[in-house]
Amino acid sequence: MNTARASSSAATPPAKGARGAGTKGVPRARREEQILAAAMDEFGRHGHASASMAAIAGRVGVTKPMLYTYFGSKDGLYLACLEHVAPRLVTAIEEAMGRSRGRLTAGEKPAAETPHRVLSAVFGVLEEQRGAWFVLYDRTLKPGTDLHAAAHRHRRTIDDLAASGTADLLRGHGNEDPLDADALKHVWTGTVGALVGWWTSHPDQSAQDMAARCARLLTAIRG
Amino acid sequence: MNTARASSSAATPPAKGARGAGTKGVPRARREEQILAAAMDEFGRHGHASASMAAIAGRVGVTKPMLYTYFGSKDGLYLACLEHVAPRLVTAIEEAMGRSRGRLTAGEKPAAETPHRVLSAVFGVLEEQRGAWFVLYDRTLKPGTDLHAAAHRHRRTIDDLAASGTADLLRGHGNEDPLDADALKHVWTGTVGALVGWWTSHPDQSAQDMAARCARLLTAIRG
DNA sequence: CAGAGGTAAATTACCGGAAGGTCATACGTT
DNA sequence: AACGTATGACCTTCCGGTAATTTACCTCTG
Incomplete structure (x- = not known):
């Protein structure tokens, strides 16, 4: 450790007593x-x-x-956030859904435990960054801006995975309406957001706690 | 119509050619x-x-x-919005849930069609004001501010109704965990928000369209 | 091994614009 | 004349963004 001197302990906001300018660096x-x-x-x-x-x-x-x-800029920082979190979520969700298989064929029925697996994966990724979900899904980005487009682009893979899931579910009930599938996709991502939001206001809950809770809720809803 | 001259047609933003001062008055x-x-x-x-x-x-x-x-102020206007929309939603939802009955007693099972009735009621109220939902449920209000408190206060009755519904549902499955009930309440309001959000981006859909769609989605989810 | 110079890390001080909020004033009707 | 409707111009604050400068470490020379 060449830069030994930890004069600024990296998390203390003002470091008030600390030096004026150029205390030299965190890499x-x-x-x-x-x-x-x-x-x-x-x-x-x-x-x-x-x-x-x-x-x-x-x-x-x-x-x-x-x-x-x-x-570079506020937008640049926001973009960096998107690029940081989106791939991790994509990877985790793909794995949870079993990315090898494509859409389900005729007789195949969607695995009932998939939603729970996806939720567990999401919680795992967001454990230390619970706010990150709302960076991806920020309802307040003005349409037409670069950021709005970028966020949608990063969301897209996740949304597509969700869409395949909801489409499969609906097809299993003889519903082929594409708008229904799109709406249900929205509901699903909204549900994930709601859960993450609740989690944010209950910091003591671990990702495992959340996963277990969701398992209980899912059985109650479906029961 | 005494104020006949419609120099500003009420929706045209700049009304550029329009009059200088005091073009006369809409009551x-x-x-x-x-x-x-x-x-x-x-x-x-x-x-x-x-x-x-x-x-x-x-x-x-x-x-x-x-x-x-x-x-008076931006906050005053926001508050006026809250006071305008919250009671309408409360009334509609109470009616949809059958406000006469309190919480369910032991053997009673929650009516399966309640969620659909509530959604229909909400869509009815929001038909011409779809954004209003997100005034009540604005995630970005800073905690600790008056507005945050006010929004929560106005949400409260709605949230309580939702909470009674989710608690009943969970109790029906032998789940008495209050945190589970709170989380499910959050999921429910989040779901309503997701549906309203989807609706916002599909302006051609009527409230009845939405209600019918939700009926299909609910059967698919529960199936 | 001393010092000169390069470079990475960081700060202070400032600019321009946008947005909340206010004041004096202008219309039209009664 | 008086009142309700409405405006243009202005003030202040906050925030994104930039320029100039400072501090500390590393390395390359003599």
Whole structure:
């Protein structure tokens, strides 16, 4: 460890007694992680527009220009958040759904435990970043902006997985209406969001707790 | 119609060629309705913080000071929105759930069609104000603010109704866990929000269309 | 091994624009 | 004349974004 001196303990916001300028450095890679984590939470809590760069910087214990030298702009930081969380969710969900198989063929019925497996996977990914879900699914992004398009692009793979699931479910009941499938997809992603939102306001709950809870809820709903 | 001259057709944003000052008056009550409608939509779409007073005013075809003379402040306008939509939703939902009966007694099982009836009621109320739901359920309100408290207060009756429904459902399956009931309540309100959100992006769908769709989806889920 | 210079990490101080909010004033009707 | 409807212009604050500068470490020379 060459940069030994940990003068700024990296999480203390003002580091008040600390040095004026240029206390010298936390290496870039580590700072970027810290900033991403803080940004994820702020963006997730308040939405893109309401989140403030200064607040994100302050939470890391750093000043605004740092964010700009590392991420270029507010949108750049938001985009970095998207690129960080989306692939992890995609991977986890694909694995939970058994990505080898494509859409179900005629007689095949969708596995009843798939929703629960997907939820467990999502909780696992979001355990330390519960706000991240709402970065991907930020209802307040203005349509027509680059960010809106980017968020949709990153959502897309996840939405497609959800769509295949809901389409299979509906087909199993003889319902081929594409609008129904789209609406149910929306309901599903909304449900995941609702669960993550509830989780956010119950910080003591672990991912396993949530998974177990969802198992109980699913049986009650289907019962 | 005494105010005949429709120089500002109420929906044209700038009314560019229009008159200088005092083009004459739409009576206060009617203006307040227009403003409330516009505010509901803007707040619902963008969230409280991101919505702009100027945009709301522009949509009505009026300038900012009008909003302030009629509603005092941005928060005042938001509050007026809450007070406008919350009671209507409460009334409709109470009726749909059969407000006469309290919680279910031991042997009684919750009516299977209740969710569908509630959804139909909600769609009916929101038909012309689809964004209104997200005024009540704005995730981006900062905790600790007056608005956050007010929104929760207005939500409360609705949430309590939802809670009684979910608690009954879970009790019917031998589940008495209060956290489970709370989480399921959250999931239910989240689901309603997801459906309203989908509806918002499919303006051609009527409330009846939505109700019918939900009936199909419910059978598929429970099947 | 000292110092010169390069470079990465970080800050202070500032700019321009957008948005909440206010004031004095202008119309039209009664 | 008086009142209700409405506006243009302005103030202040907050926030995204930038420029100039400072501090600390590393390395390359003599």
